[in-house]
Each structure stands twice: as C-alpha cells, then as structure tokens.
Amino acid sequence: DKRLALVTGRAYPELANEVAQYLGINVLPTTAYDFANGEMYVRFAEPVRGADVFVLQCHTNPINKWVMEQLLMIDALKRASAKSITVVAPFLGYSRQDKKHQGREPITARLMFDLFRTAGANRLVTVDLHAAQEQGFFDGPVDHLTAMPVLIDYVRSHVPMDKATIVSPDAGRIKVSEQWAAKLGGLPLAFIHKTRDITRPNHAEAHGIIGDVQGRDCVVVDDMIDTAGTICEAVRTLRNSGAASVTLVATHGLLSGPAVERLRDCGAREIILMDTVPVPQEKRLDNMTVLSVAPLLAAGIRSVFEEGSVATLLEGLPE
Amino acid sequence: DKRLALVTGRAYPELANEVAQYLGINVLPTTAYDFANGEMYVRFAEPVRGADVFVLQCHTNPINKWVMEQLLMIDALKRASAKSITVVAPFLGYSRQDKKHQGREPITARLMFDLFRTAGANRLVTVDLHAAQEQGFFDGPVDHLTAMPVLIDYVRSHVPMDKATIVSPDAGRIKVSEQWAAKLGGLPLAFIHKTRDITRPNHAEAHGIIGDVQGRDCVVVDDMIDTAGTICEAVRTLRNSGAASVTLVATHGLLSGPAVERLRDCGAREIILMDTVPVPQEKRLDNMTVLSVAPLLAAGIRSVFEEGSVATLLEGLPE
Ligand SMILES: Nc1ncnc2c1ncn2[C@@H]1O[C@H](COP(=O)(O)O)[C@@H](O)[C@H]1O
Ligand SMILES: Nc1ncnc2c1ncn2[C@@H]1O[C@H](COP(=O)(O)O)[C@@H](O)[C@H]1O
Numbered sequence: 001d002k003r004l005a006l007v008t009g010r011a012y013p014e015l016a017n018e019v020a021q022y023l024g025i026n027v028l029p030t031t032a033y034d035f036a037n038g039e040m041y042v043r044f045a046e047p048v049r050g051a052d053v054f055v056l057q058c059h060t061n062p063i064n065k066w067v068m069e070q071l072l073m074i075d076a077l078k079r080a081s082a083k084s085i086t087v088v089a090p091f092l093g094y095s096r097q098d099k100k101h102q103g104r105e106p107i108t109a110r111l112m113f114d115l116f117r118t119a120g121a122n123r124l125v126t127v128d129l130h131a132a133q134e135q136g137f138f139d140g141p142v143d144h145l146t147a148m149p150v151l152i153d154y155v156r157s158h159v160p161m162d163k164a165t166i167v168s169p170d171a172g173r174i175k176v177s178e179q180w181a182a183k184l185g186g187l188p189l190a191f192i193h194k195t196r197d198i199t200r201p202n203h204a205e206a207h208g209i210i211g212d213v214q215g216r217d218c219v220v221v222d223d224m225i226d227t228a229g230t231i232c233e234a235v236r237t238l239r240n241s242g243a244a245s246v247t248l249v250a251t252h253g254l255l256s257g258p259a260v261e262r263l264r265d266c267g268a269r270e271i272i273l274m275d276t277v278p279v280p281q282e283k284r285l286d287n288m289t290v291l292s293v294a295p296l297l298a299a300g301i302r303s304v305f306e307e308g309s310v311a312t313l314l315e316g317l318p319e
Numbered sequence: 320d321k322r323l324a325l326v327t328g329r330a331y332p333e334l335a336n337e338v339a340q341y342l343g344i345n346v347l348p349t350t351a352y353d354f355a356n357g358e359m360y361v362r363f364a365e366p367v368r369g370a371d372v373f374v375l376q377c378h379t380n381p382i383n384k385w386v387m388e389q390l391l392m393i394d395a396l397k398r399a400s401a402k403s404i405t406v407v408a409p410f411l412g413y414s415r416q417d418k419k420h421q422g423r424e425p426i427t428a429r430l431m432f433d434l435f436r437t438a439g440a441n442r443l444v445t446v447d448l449h450a451a452q453e454q455g456f457f458d459g460p461v462d463h464l465t466a467m468p469v470l471i472d473y474v475r476s477h478v479p480m481d482k483a484t485i486v487s488p489d490a491g492r493i494k495v496s497e498q499w500a501a502k503l504g505g506l507p508l509a510f511i512h513k514t515r516d517i518t519r520p521n522h523a524e525a526h527g528i529i530g531d532v533q534g535r536d537c538v539v540v541d542d543m544i545d546t547a548g549t550i551c552e553a554v555r556t557l558r559n560s561g562a563a564s565v566t567l568v569a570t571h572g573l574l575s576g577p578a579v580e581r582l583r584d585c586g587a588r589e590i591i592l593m594d595t596v597p598v599p600q601e602k603r604l605d606n607m608t609v610l611s612v613a614p615l616l617a618a619g620i621r622s623v624f625e626e627g628s629v630a631t632l633l634e635g636l637p638e
Contacts, residue, residue, distance in 0.1 A: 035545075035575075036545060036546045036573075036575035036576040036578075037380060037382065037412075037545055037573045037575040038380040038381055038382040038383065038575075039382055039412060039413050039415075039416075039427070040383070041416070041424075042424070042425060043421065043423050043424045044423040045423075047422075047423070048423065060356075060357075061356060061357040062357055062381070062383070062384070063356065063357040063358055064357065064359070064381070064383045064384040064386075064387040064388075065381070065383040065384070067383075067387065068383040068386065068387070069383075071430060071434070072425045072427060072430065073425070075425035075426065075427070075429075075430045076423055076424055076425040079419065079423075079424075079425065079426065080422060080423045093358060094358050096358075097358075097360070100398065102362065103366075103399060104362050104363040104364075104366070104367065104395055104398075104399045105360075105361070105362045105395055105398075106361060106391045106392070106394035106395040106398065107394065107398065108358070108391060108394070110394075111390060111391065111394045111438060114437045114438070115390070115434055115437060115438075117437075118433050118434060118436075118437040119430060119433070119434075226354075226355060226356055227355045254355075254356045256354075256355035256356040256357075257355040
C-alpha cells in the first residue's frame with residue numbers, strides 16, 4: 001500500500017521521464033502554465049493522497065522561476081495530503097552563497113532549504129552540493145548523492161590512465177581530488193594555486209602549479225563549470241607547463257554566458273559533465289560528454305522510498 | 320534611538336525613492352545584481368543593526384525573480400540584526416489563488432506569506448489585497464492599506480458626478496461598489512452578471528446588467544486590470560446598453576499581454592490606476608491616469624514605524 005509518485009516541473013521534464021523509466025513508473029501528469037502577469041499555475045492530474053511524492057526540478061535558468069514552480073508544487077502536494085514530499089534538486093540553486101563573505105549578505109543556500117521546508121518538503125535529495133556542510137541547513141534528512149562513482153567509471157575507461165595526474169583547480173578542492181586519485185589506483189596529484197599580485201590589487205590573478213604536470217595527462221576535477229573562466233585559465237596554465245593533455249570533469253555543467261566559447265578555445269582534450277541541469281544541443285561541443293544523472297537519482301529515490309540505505313550511493317562523498 | 324530604513328529591490332526603485340521623499344529619508348543603498356546563471360546577489364551598503372527596515376518590492380514581471388530578490392533581502396536583513404523587517408508589497412503577487420478551486424492546487428497567496436515569514440519578515444504592508452481574508456494567512460501583523468480614498472478623491476473631481484452610477488464588474492465586488500456609492504454621496508449602483516449558456520458549456524459567457532445605466536456616466540471599479548478581457552467586455556456591454564460614458568478605476572494596473580490594446584479599443588472615457596506596479600510610458604494611453612501610491616505607502620510605513628494607528632488609512636477597507 002506504499003505508493004511512489006514522481007512529479008516534475010517544467011525546467012527539464014526529459015530527466016524526470018528518464019528517472020521514471022529507471023524506477024519502472026510513469027511521471028504523474030501535471031498541469032503547469034504561466035499566467036499573463038508571470039505568476040504560475042500548477043495542478044496534479046491525479047490523486048497523491050497517501051503517496052510518497054518526489055518533486056524533481058532542475059535549477060537552471062530562469063532559475064528563480066523554476067524554484068518558485070517547485071515551491072508551488074510542494075504546496076499543492078501538502079494540501080493534497082501526500083504522505084511525504086521529497087525535493088529532488090540535482091543541482092541545488094543558490095548553493096554557492098553558503099556563508100557570509102561580508103556583512104549584510106544573505107546566506108542563500110540556507111534560505112533555499114528554509115523555503116522548501118516551509119512549502120512542505122520533508123526531505124531533500126541533491127547531488128554534489130557546493131559544500132557538504134549545507135546538509136546541516138535543512139531541518140530534516142538530506143540525501144546527498146555524489147556523481148563521483150559515475151564520473152570515475154567513465155574517466156577510468158575513456159582517459160589515458162598510465163600517465164594521468166589528478167588536478168585540483170583550487171586549494172579548496174584538494175580533499176576531493178585526493179579521493180579521486182585514491183579511487184583511480186593512487187594517481188599523482190597536483191593543484192593550481194592563485195597568487196594575487198599585491199602591487200596591483202584589482203588585477204587578474206597569476207596561477208601557479210604545485211606538483212608535476214610535465215608530460216602528464218591531467219584530469220581537472222571540479223563541482224561545477226559555470227562561466228568556465230577559472231577552469232579555462234587552469235587548462236591554459238597546465239598546457240603552458242607542459243601537460244600532455246587536459247581533461248575537465250565536473251558534476252554540474254551550468255555553462256552560463258561565455259562558457260561554451262571559452263571551453264571551445266581552451267584546448268581541453270575532453271569535457272565530461274552530468275546533466276544535473278539540461279545541456280542543450282547547441283552547447284554540446286564535439287569534445288563534450290554529458291553523462292545521465294538519471295540512474296543515480298533513480299537509485300537515490302528508490303532508497304528513500306524503500307527506506308533502504310543510501311550509503312552505497314554516498315560512497316566517496318566529498319567531506 | 321529608533322531608526323527607520325527603507326530598502327528596495329530592482330523592480331521599481333523609482334517608487335521607493337518617491338516614498339523616501341515623503342518620509343524625509345534616503346533609500347538605503349543596496350548592491351544587487353544577477354550572476355551569470357540567473358542567481359542573484361544582494362548586499363546592503365550600510366549597517367542596519369537595530370533599525371526598523373521596510374523592504375519594498377513591486378511584484379511585476381518577471382515576478383518570480385522579484386519575489387526571490389525580496390526574499391534574499393529579507394534574509395540578509397535578518398542576519399544583519401535588523402530590529403524589525405517589514406515587507407512592503409504594494410501589489411502582492413500570487414494573491415488571486417487564495418483558495419483551492421479544485422483538488423491538488425496550491426494556495427499560492429498563503430505560500431507567499433509563508434515564504435516572507437520564513438525568510439525573516441515580521442510584518443507586511445500591502446494595498447488592496449484580492450481578498451481581505453488573506454490577512455489571516457500571515458502569522459503577524461498585516462497592514463492592509465486601501466487606495467480607495469485616493470481613487471475616490473480623484474474620481475470626485477474628474478468624473479461627471481451628476482449622472483454617475485457605480486458599476487461592479489461582477490457579483491463578487493458589490494460590497495466594495497456599495498462603499499464607493501456611499502462615499503460619493505449615495506450614487507446609484509449597477510452590476511454586471513455573467514450568464515453561461517448551458518447548452519454550450521465551453522463557450523463565451525453572455526453579460527447582463529442589473530440596474531439602470533441608460534444615459535448614465537458609469538464608473539466601473541475593480542481591484543486590478545490584468546489582461547483587461549473581462550473589464551473591456553463590461554465596457555462594451557455598458558455602452559451597448561446606453562451608458563453615456565464608462566470610466567474604469569482599479570488599484571493594480573498589471574496590464575499584461577493584450578491589455579493595452581484592449582483598453583485602447585474598448586471605448587472607455589478614462590482609465591484610472593495606481594502605480595502599485597510600474598506602468599511604463601509605452602503602456603500609458605492618452606486617456607489613462609496613473610496616480611502615485613507613494614503617499615499612501617509612506618503614511619503606512621510612518622504609522623507602523625511610529626506604532627501609530629493605521630486605522631485612518633484603512634478607512635473604507637473592503638470587507
Ligand atoms: N551564482 C553565482 N555565480 C557566481 N558566483 C557566485 C554565485 N553565487 C555565489 N557566488 C560567489 O561565489 C563565492 C563562493 O564560492 P567559493 O569560494 O568557491 O565557495 C562567493 O564569493 C559568492 O559570492
Ligand atoms: N495570475 C493570474 N492571472 C489570471 N488568473 C489567475 C491568476 N492567479 C489566479 N488566477 C485565477 O483567478 C481565479 C480567482 O479569481 P477570483 O474568482 O476573482 O477570486 C482562479 O480561478 C485562479 O485560478
């Protein structure tokens with residue numbers, strides 16, 4: 001008598017359909033449209049009473065609209081007596097502002113969790129948060145999945161491994177890079193560090209490399225590629241330092257603004273992403289591989305629904 | 320030692336500047352911009368610690384963005400130790416979906432209040448809610464202002480009154496029309512009623528008029544003009560029934576989609592609105608009058624700040 005239901009917002013319904021296939025169910029039909037003044041209407045076409053409902057929405061542009069749509073869906077589910085409501089946000093929007101860097105700033109990551117909670121969400125499934133600490137922002141269970149095993153599998157079989165070096169694009173991600181290096185059989189590590197020219201405070205940073213990259217097939221691992229400025233700078237620095245090749249790997253391919261152009265010109269061997277936000281055809285460069293996040297999400301949803309362990313999915317979770 | 324501060328989102332900063340002038344203060348400077356992926360950044364340029372802060376945002380299109388920006392501002396104020404945080408939403412977005420018309424719908428009006436509360440708002444100032452009952456959706460004081468006195472003053476001195484009749488555009492707004500008629504010295508009333516042709520269930524409604532409009536200067540009073548479909552239909556029905564002239568009055572001029580074209584062609588004598596959302600120049604027809612809501616908002620803010628009575632502002636509040 002337990003019932004699993006999956007509903008989706010309009011940001012990327014294809015992903016929900018794929019997840020549903022893995023779960024062996026259909027996405028519950030939903031009516032959703034925009035009113036003339038920009039407000040939105042949502043309604044579920046079938047009863048959800050007593051169901052464990054998962055509300056999938058991708059926080060892609062226009063992100064504020066899609067977040068609001070997800071909130072409306074949660075509110076409607078709560079009022080329709082769903083037994084439990086789980087937010088599925090493969091990429092959690094606003095998660096980068098997770099602390100105050102200066103006074104009088106918001107902590108938007110916390111706000112997002114608060115908004116979902118208030119609308120009626122009981123728990124949240126997401127993939128590779130910008131900082132794992134953000135799980136503590138939610139007053140309820142957070143199933144923090146990681147795409148690392150999927151990405152590592154792909155890298156292991158598609159990137160030359162005998163001369164590979166894992167590269168952290170900044171000092172803050174060295175721990176994750178260590179996990180990558182270990183899981184790939186103890187690969188060497190390097191990291192890029194930014195040095196500010198203190199005589200020219202508002203000028204571009206210089207990049208230095210700690211570790212040996214000469215003649216190496218470098219694999220740069222990051223959580224997201226947004227405008228791709230920093231990471232393309234990193235590719236150039238590595239190539240100038242004699243790297244044999246540079247492969248870019250990231251979970252979230254936001255690819256905003258000049259990102260695609262920069263990636264095209266940076267000289268990377270391959271760019272490997274998950275589709276935690278949709279990557280439209282016109283952004284898919286020839287050397288870009290977009291892996292589906294659907295199996296991971298389906299496994300996460302299945303575990304939550306069956307109250308099984310998500311521990312196996314959390315293998316290699318960044319700290 | 321009490322301190323009043325007014326901050327504004329980017330939807331309609333001109334209104335905040337006008338309100339600030341009435342209050343004899345400056346709008347507190349705020350940094351606000353969009354990141355490349357559509358997320359937003361906000362930060363206040365000056366301390367707000369201990370201040371009673373009013374956060375003005377107009378819920379105009381793109382409405383979801385502007386609501387989210389207001390939520391970010393509230394979150395930042397809360398974390399910066401503002402003494403109190405009051406949402407000022409001259410037109411409250413999502414307020415029309417204030418009950419479930421069918422199962423499995425959200426109640427978006429309630430959700431809005433919940434989101435503001437969760438972000439950190441202590442109270443809320445708004446003008447002419449779609450239904451006054453919505454005040455009960457907020458767990459805190461709601462100062463529900465009405466533009467009726469401002470609009471009535473204008474109508475009294477600009478519309479021919481000797482043969483005037485107040486017209487309610489539908490049965491649901493007769494009580495408000497009664498108040499208008501009474502305040503204008505006991506004018507006669509009429510209302511438009513919609514009759515559905517039951518033999519053709521999905522076809523347009525026919526409109527009938529209850530009351531005498533032949534040779535009368537009709538004043539149609541509504542809370543908002545959105546796409547203007549219904550209200551322009553009403554104008555036509557009144558003119559076909561021999562009305563001498565038809566004046567349209569509404570608090571919220573959303574003027575979405577085909578509204579301006581419809582209003583241009585409907586044959587109204589004058590269209591009178593408040594600027595609770597911005598009415599850009601290109602939408603301002605020659606026979607359109609847009610009255611400033613700034614004095615009303617300033618008076619409301621002053622009353623809240625001084626813990627004075629807003630009762631005088633509530634005079635003629637719709638039930
Ligand atoms: N959507 C966004 N796009 C770009 N930068 C952002 C975004 N949201 C937050 N930030 C900034 O990213 C920085 C945090 O990144 P990090 O230091 O890697 O944790 C802060 O300075 C934020 O202001
Ligand atoms: N933004 C909107 N634009 C047009 N209609 C809306 C909007 N929001 C809600 N509604 C609908 O307006 C109706 C409520 O209006 P009313 O019956 O006048 O209270 C409901 O059927 C709603 O679905």
